[in-house]
Amino acid sequence: MKINTLGYSIKQGLKNIRRNLLFSLASVGTIVACLFLFGIFYSIVLNMENEIQSIEETLTISVFFDEGTDENRIAEIGNELKAIKNIDTIYYVSADKAWNNYVDDVYGGNEDYVHSVFGDDNPLANSSSYEITLKDISKQKDTVSQIEKIENVRRVNSSDGTAKSLNALNRLVGYASIGVILILLLVSLFLISNTITIGISVRKEEIAIMKLIGAKDIFVRAPFLVEGVLIGLVGSIIPLGIIYFMYNGVIDYLTQHFTVVANLMHFVSVGEVYKGLAPIALLMGVGIGFFGSLITTHKHLRV
Structure with a gap:
């Protein structure tokens, strides 16, 4: 024009x-x-x-291992998890850390009483896990399915209802x-x-x-x-x-x-x-x- x-x-x-x-x-x-x-x-x-x-960023998937899985194998599982594309972050929670977190959440302020009852025993001795967050929560079902196929993975806890x-x-x-x-x-x-x-x-x-x-x-x-x-x-x-x-x-x-x-x-x-x-x-x-x-x-x- x-x-x-x-x-x-x-x-x-x-x-x-x-x-x-x-x-x-x-x-x-x-x-x-x-x-x-x-x-x-x-x-x-x-x-x-x-x-x-x-x-969504606060939703985590917990990956638990078979009893007796050694530290080397746990590290290998971590590497296999990192290879899954939809996984965003991975954080390892030891059994001791899991027990301490449970005591803080449930018995906050009464930790001395809990330790007097259980002493050095850890009721969650087999509960070490990886805490995982996802890039896309809509793909959670497929991601959980991939995780469950990894050898020595005992259980995968996920918030299906929330997702x-x-x-x-x-x-x-x-x-x-x-x-x-x-x-x-x-x-x-x-x-x-x-x-x-x-x-x-x-x-x-x-x-x-x-x-x-x-x-x-x-x-x-x-x-x-x-x-x-x-x-x-x-x-x-x-x-x-x-x-x-x-x-x-x-x-x-x-x-x-x-x-x-x-x-x-x-x-x-x-x-x-x-x-x-x-x-x-x-x-x-x-x-x-x-x-x-x-x-x-x-x-x-x-x-």
């Missing part, structure tokens, strides 16, 4: 917005509302995913995200389409003359495309600004007034949220405006 054509398109696009100011504002308002809701939903989902990931619940929650969040985005996109496209349609009807005679004197397709359509893009751009910038200044205030309110939330949740910083939200919202806003205008001009102009 030539510079003079681009300048004309921008000028006419701005004129179209002024001519149909009420409908343009309605379209901007709708995009603002839709992208604001999307931004809120995105922030909630991101924090949920962050919390799910934190929980299934987290996987189900991840899928639910994913499906909900897709559903909300589609609904918001359709509503925004509908209003942008109506605004552009009105703009075309207002300039109907002017467009007819332009077509009669041989104006190219892009020359006729460009002002409406510019109009849609500008509406979409403004409609995406406004909610980004609102959410940016709201985010920390909402988190501060929740953590100060709801102790349970403060203890359970680890909120993502506003900077982390906007690394993804800002480009997505801008692309959505501009995309809604552009494609809404493109579809409408193709339908009504037939040039």
Whole structure:
């Protein structure tokens, strides 16, 4: 597109917005509302995913050995575990360490009494193990199956129920995200389409003359495309600004007034949220405006 054509398109696009100011504002308002809701939903989902990931990182698989397995063989088992791709971290827990951890957890503050009863005996003498975390909790079943095939592995303890619940929650969040985005996109496209349609009807005679004197397709359509893009751009910038200044205030309110939330949740910083939200919202806003205008001009102009 030539510079003079681009300048004309921008000028006419701005004129179209002024001519149909009420409908343009309605379209901007709708995009603002839709992208604001999307931004809120995105922030909630991101924090949920962050919390799910934190929980996943605390889930461990315990690998116990056959009685009488010597230290060399235990070390070899550790190397075999490291070769499994989905295993993230491996930590060896000796029988003595396991017993001390049990005493601390169950008899905290009464360790002297426990030692007076058991002395130097270790009831968990055969409970040395490897504590493992996974890279992808959804593959836990397959990973456990691989571990169980290793020679001298007596038992593998894993949190199957928790893993299934987290996987189900991840899928639910994913499906909900897709559903909300589609609904918001359709509503925004509908209003942008109506605004552009009105703009075309207002300039109907002017467009007819332009077509009669041989104006190219892009020359006729460009002002409406510019109009849609500008509406979409403004409609995406406004909610980004609102959410940016709201985010920390909402988190501060929740953590100060709801102790349970403060203890359970680890909120993502506003900077982390906007690394993804800002480009997505801008692309959505501009995309809604552009494609809404493109579809409408193709339908009504037939040039």
